[in-house]
Amino acid sequence: MIVADPKPFQQIRGFLEDYRKILVLGCGTCVTVCLAGGEAQAELLASGLRISFSKDGKEATVLEDTVQRQCDEEFVLPVLERVKREGIDAVVTLACGVGVNFLSDRIGAIPVFPGVNTTFYGGNVEPGLWSEMCAGCGDCITHLTGGICPIARCSKHLLNGPCGGSEKGMCEVDPQNTECVWQLIYERMKLLGRLHEMQNLIPTKDWRPAMDGGVRRSVREHIFRLQYKSGAGA
Amino acid sequence: MEKESHLWATCSAACPVHTDTREYVRRISMGDYEGALDVLLEVNPFPSVCGRICHHPCESQCRRQVIDAPVGLRLLKRFVVENTREYRVQRRRDTRKQPPKGKKVAVIGSGPSGLTAARDLALLGYQVTVFEKDSVLGGMLAHAIPRYRLPMDALQEDIDDILAVGIEARLNCEVGKDVLFESVKKEYDAVLIAVGLAESHSLPIPGIGSKGVLLGIPFLWDVANGERPFLGDRVMVIGGGNVAVDVARAAKRLGPSTVMMACLESREEMPAWKWEIEEAEEEGISIMNSWGPKAVLERDGKTTGIEFKRCVRVFDENKRFNPQYDEMETTAVEADSVILTIGQKANLDFLKGTPVTVDRGRLICDRDSCTATERGVFTCGEVMTGPGSAIQAIATGHDAARAIHHFLETGETLKLPQVSVETIGELPAQTAARARRFDRVEVNLVEASARIRDFSPIEPGYTEAQALAEARRCLACATGAVLDSGAQCAGCLTCVRVCPFGVATVERTAVMPAQQCQTCGLCAAECPAAGIALARFATNKMKENLEGFLKDCSPGAMKRPLVVSYCCMYEATTREYLREQSQREIEATGILRVMVPCVGRLSAIDLVSPFELGADRVAIIACREHGCMYTGAEELLERRIQMVRRFLDEVGVGGASLQFYRTETSAEASWPRFWQDSKRVLGELSAA
Numbered sequence: 001m002i003v004a005d006p007k008p009f010q011q012i013r014g015f016l017e018d019y020r021k022i023l024v025l026g027c028g029t030c031v032t033v034c035l036a037g038g039e040a041q042a043e044l045l046a047s048g049l050r051i052s053f054s055k056d057g058k059e060a061t062v063l064e065d066t067v068q069r070q071c072d073e074e075f076v077l078p079v080l081e082r083v084k085r086e087g088i089d090a091v092v093t094l095a096c097g098v099g100v101n102f103l104s105d106r107i108g109a110i111p112v113f114p115g116v117n118t119t120f121y122g123g124n125v126e127p128g129l130w131s132e133m134c135a136g137c138g139d140c141i142t143h144l145t146g147g148i149c150p151i152a153r154c155s156k157h158l159l160n161g162p163c164g165g166s167e168k169g170m171c172e173v174d175p176q177n178t179e180c181v182w183q184l185i186y187e188r189m190k191l192l193g194r195l196h197e198m199q200n201l202i203p204t205k206d207w208r209p210a211m212d213g214g215v216r217r218s219v220r221e222h223i224f225r226l227q228y229k230s231g232a233g234a
Numbered sequence: 235m236e237k238e239s240h241l242w243a244t245c246s247a248a249c250p251v252h253t254d255t256r257e258y259v260r261r262i263s264m265g266d267y268e269g270a271l272d273v274l275l276e277v278n279p280f281p282s283v284c285g286r287i288c289h290h291p292c293e294s295q296c297r298r299q300v301i302d303a304p305v306g307l308r309l310l311k312r313f314v315v316e317n318t319r320e321y322r323v324q325r326r327r328d329t330r331k332q333p334p335k336g337k338k339v340a341v342i343g344s345g346p347s348g349l350t351a352a353r354d355l356a357l358l359g360y361q362v363t364v365f366e367k368d369s370v371l372g373g374m375l376a377h378a379i380p381r382y383r384l385p386m387d388a389l390q391e392d393i394d395d396i397l398a399v400g401i402e403a404r405l406n407c408e409v410g411k412d413v414l415f416e417s418v419k420k421e422y423d424a425v426l427i428a429v430g431l432a433e434s435h436s437l438p439i440p441g442i443g444s445k446g447v448l449l450g451i452p453f454l455w456d457v458a459n460g461e462r463p464f465l466g467d468r469v470m471v472i473g474g475g476n477v478a479v480d481v482a483r484a485a486k487r488l489g490p491s492t493v494m495m496a497c498l499e500s501r502e503e504m505p506a507w508k509w510e511i512e513e514a515e516e517e518g519i520s521i522m523n524s525w526g527p528k529a530v531l532e533r534d535g536k537t538t539g540i541e542f543k544r545c546v547r548v549f550d551e552n553k554r555f556n557p558q559y560d561e562m563e564t565t566a567v568e569a570d571s572v573i574l575t576i577g578q579k580a581n582l583d584f585l586k587g588t589p590v591t592v593d594r595g596r597l598i599c600d601r602d603s604c605t606a607t608e609r610g611v612f613t614c615g616e617v618m619t620g621p622g623s624a625i626q627a628i629a630t631g632h633d634a635a636r637a638i639h640h641f642l643e644t645g646e647t648l649k650l651p652q653v654s655v656e657t658i659g660e661l662p663a664q665t666a667a668r669a670r671r672f673d674r675v676e677v678n679l680v681e682a683s684a685r686i687r688d689f690s691p692i693e694p695g696y697t698e699a700q701a702l703a704e705a706r707r708c709l710a711c712a713t714g715a716v717l718d719s720g721a722q723c724a725g726c727l728t729c730v731r732v733c734p735f736g737v738a739t740v741e742r743t744a745v746m747p748a749q750q751c752q753t754c755g756l757c758a759a760e761c762p763a764a765g766i767a768l769a770r771f772a773t774n775k776m777k778e779n780l781e782g783f784l785k786d787c788s789p790g791a792m793k794r795p796l797v798v799s800y801c802c803m804y805e806a807t808t809r810e811y812l813r814e815q816s817q818r819e820i821e822a823t824g825i826l827r828v829m830v831p832c833v834g835r836l837s838a839i840d841l842v843s844p845f846e847l848g849a850d851r852v853a854i855i856a857c858r859e860h861g862c863m864y865t866g867a868e869e870l871l872e873r874r875i876q877m878v879r880r881f882l883d884e885v886g887v888g889g890a891s892l893q894f895y896r897t898e899t900s901a902e903a904s905w906p907r908f909w910q911d912s913k914r915v916l917g918e919l920s921a922a
């Protein structure tokens with residue numbers, strides 16, 4: 001899932017100087033799970049903003065809401081309607097960057113500000129700790145590496161590692177917390193009885209499906225632009 | 235209140251009148267003793283009596299016993315009635331009755347069952363007359379249960395309540411003698427037979443007619459009325475039930491040097507409550523188990539002793555009472571008097587020659603409809619059920635009242651619906667193992683040597699501090715964490731990870747099985763979707779509550795700095811701080827107390843929102859060191875406070891405005907000090 005961290009409060013506060021009616025919008029999916037932007041966090045931020053505004057003598061209303069996902073039209077429509085109906089003049093979303101974009105594309109002349117820093121695709125390795133595991137490169141090569149991603153988990157994104165900075169299984173970039181992924185790949189290949197494959201070089205990766213080929217889209221033809229839904233079939 | 239589980243707590247289910255135990259205990263712990271009395275009186279017109287002598291099936295079924303020991307519910311009940319006397323008198327005046335129905339009901343017998351029915355019917359608007367052959371109301375409560383267990387004034391409190399609803403009591407009026415059953419039947423639209431089991435069984439053995447042989451119930455009746463029957467110096471009580479124990483202990487208080495009991499049963503089989511037997515032994519009463527009376531020994535018509543034969547078996551293969559003896563093994567004991575307490579029966583002579591059927595001394599009746607064989611004649615209490623307890627008798631009194639009401643409204647017999655309640659079941663062992671143990675608050679009985687001097691009450695009630703300490707032990711079963719149906723539960727597993735008892739699980743969304751939940755509220759405090767609430771004692775509406783407290787306070791009048799103080803209510807030893815404050819008190823002191831059952835359940839927003847509402851400082855006062863009911867709450871709260879302090883620093887309030895204290899010795903001793911401290915530190919800060 002997508003992992004995010006709360007933005008520094010004062011940065012968010014700084015976005016809002018010119019606004020009078022602000023909606024803090026939580027998201028019920030990834031950012032709820034990583035404890036960065038669910039309903040409880042939205043309440044907390046909204047409360048913090050109200051306190052800060054009143055301390056500074058700034059008159060503004062702060063509202064709060066949370067939707068299941070901010071990356072689906074059906075879930076965000078009611079929010080868009082509310083924004084219009086209630087004359088909200090700025091939105092702070094606690095969704096990942098997708099939510100910020102998704103809302104901005106639809107909301108008209110109302111600014112949408114990010115309340116979190118979207119950081120990575122990761123897993124919850126232990127309670128309270130998330131770790132990056134995938135880089136979304138568009139051309140997965142983990143079949144070559146025992147299911148462990150060197151692009152996301154090697155500090156240098158090496159395709160053929162380890163480098164000289166691998167020491168006692170740890171990565172020189174952060175020897176306290178980060179394991180050398182190539183050590184992990186080595187152990188894993190050994191466990192799988194595929195150690196010999198590591199003698200082959202992994203060929204240069206095709207980076208076009210990553211950020212290089214322009215904005216990426218995914219289409220599922222079987223439900224994409226159904227004619228009867230658009231009225232064209234009638 | 236959030237939706238509660240449909241499951242019953244085992245204590246309430248076990249209570250024959252289904253007292254809402256959790257609720258009255260909750261009200262005690264919130265210092266609302268009057269509210270607790272309301273809960274008790276809702277279903278039980280005899281709370282003072284039950285606080286003294288109820289055999290408390292609630293406690294026997296209390297789920298806490300798998301952790302340590304059941305909650306002391308009987309003494310909590312007694313605490314409530316003993317601390318709400320004025321309120322109770324005033325409450326009487328506010329009792330609302332339905333308009334008169336223009337129909338009359340006669341109740342024969344003023345025991346707990348008869349009086350309960352009389353009260354219910356009077357409240358429904360019937361004109362009720364109670365016929366009692368004795369000079370005092372209350373049945374066995376007034377005449378048999380010895381005063382050292384049930385003082386007369388405790389009974390009187392309940393009876394005053396009952397009579398206050400407007401019931402005519404005809405004392406010294408025995409039906410069958412002073413007035414005939416038939417004429418009662420003619421004069422009233424319905425008649426309720428609630429005559430109990432007032433007579434003791436005797437034994438067909440030689441010597442039984444000698445002077446010195448007494449029967450248990452008449453003996454107790456006489457003693458209760460201040461008479462002192464001749465006992466001599468050595469007394470033998472025959473029987474092994476609770477009544478026999480009462481007889482022996484009452485006899486002991488009349489001065490003989492030796493009081494003995496003998497019964498057919500082995501020690502383990504004795505039907506008397508274990509604690510009653512132990513207390514009797516402490517008082518110097520000896521027990522001969524597995525002996526059956528063979529003959530009373532006499533000289534010149536006076537009792538001199540009793541001969542026993544060995545009882546080798548009391549119950550047969552089918553668990554039926556069917557004693558077998560070894561006639562060869564006998565023993566004789568010297569005694570000046572012998573009191574037979576081997577069972578009770580009803581005196582139904584007053585029904586002779588009436589259409590109401592009595593068969594071999596038993597009233598023929600249908601328990602499911604509380605009816606006798608004659609139309610318009612009903613029954614309840616022990617004459618219907620056989621020997622039982624006061625609270626069972628009370629329950630049947632309610633039933634009979636419903637049946638009579640139905641009959642008088644419709645002319646038809648009401649088959650009482652069989653209510654089957656689904657209980658929450660036993661506390662699973664693996665959950666119990668993770669719960670913290672807390673000793674049950676016990677009271678010390680008066681020393682045995684002093685007890686036997688007279689009929690003074692032997693058991694002290696709880697002090698306020700004891701009652702509050704005991705009330706907190708209640709697990710508030712089946713009122714724990716529930717996921718709000720509208721919540722954005724993402725199945726994030728936080729509840730699973732923080733639950734100290736391994737209760738919470740995620741099945742797509744969070745599930746907190748009521749059977750196991752310990753109502754600590756930690757999952758609710760940490761839920762990132764703010765989607766979990768506790769069914770009782772919830773803190774999820776904290777901001778609204780705070781707004782409510784502050785809404786009428788005038789900002790100008792408010793003493794600054796304003797401290798919102800969240801306090802662990804379980805540390806209170808009086809209700810001084812548990813009571814809701816008046817707006818004026820908040821204004822004058824600048825302290826708003828918020829009592830929380832464990833401050834560990836306060837979420838981050840609970841700690842921040844007071845500042846939004848104008849507080850200058852939030853002072854959390856937790857329990858004493860290692861005093862927390864809930865494993866893990868302390869650590870989680872500490873971490874949460876650190877997080878919120880950092881946030882408050884960012885917001886500009888300053889993390890130091892969130893203060894944390896631990897109760898020292900008691901709430902009353904330390905909290906005022908903390909509040910002063912909290913204000914002082916703030917003053918210094920703002921000056922700097």
Ligand SMILES: Cc1cc2nc3c(=O)[nH]c(=O)nc-3n(C[C@H](O)[C@H](O)[C@H](O)COP(=O)(O)OP(=O)(O)OC[C@H]3O[C@@H](n4cnc5c(N)ncnc54)[C@H](O)[C@@H]3O)c2cc1C
Nearest residue numbers: 343345346347367373374408409429430615616623624627
């Ligand atoms: C010694 C003893 C100790 C007990 N201890 C406990 C205890 O600790 N805890 C507990 O829960 N229960 C205890 N019980 C049981 C409890 O007292 C009874 O369950 C309860 O009193 C039964 O109530 P009742 O309404 O059926 O009748 P009773 O209480 O028996 O009352 C019947 C009333 O009817 C009156 N009456 C009878 N015939 C007539 C008539 N013809 N005309 C007018 N009036 C009449 C009687 O005088 C009596 O007042 C004890 C009982 C005894 C005997």
Ligand code: SF4
Nearest residue numbers: 245296297708709711
């Ligand atoms: S712990 Fe409380 S609610 Fe649960 S059974 Fe005991 S008294 Fe009843």
Ligand code: SF4
Nearest residue numbers: 733751752754755757
């Ligand atoms: S954390 Fe506490 S309230 Fe939540 S499920 Fe576990 S025991 Fe119940």
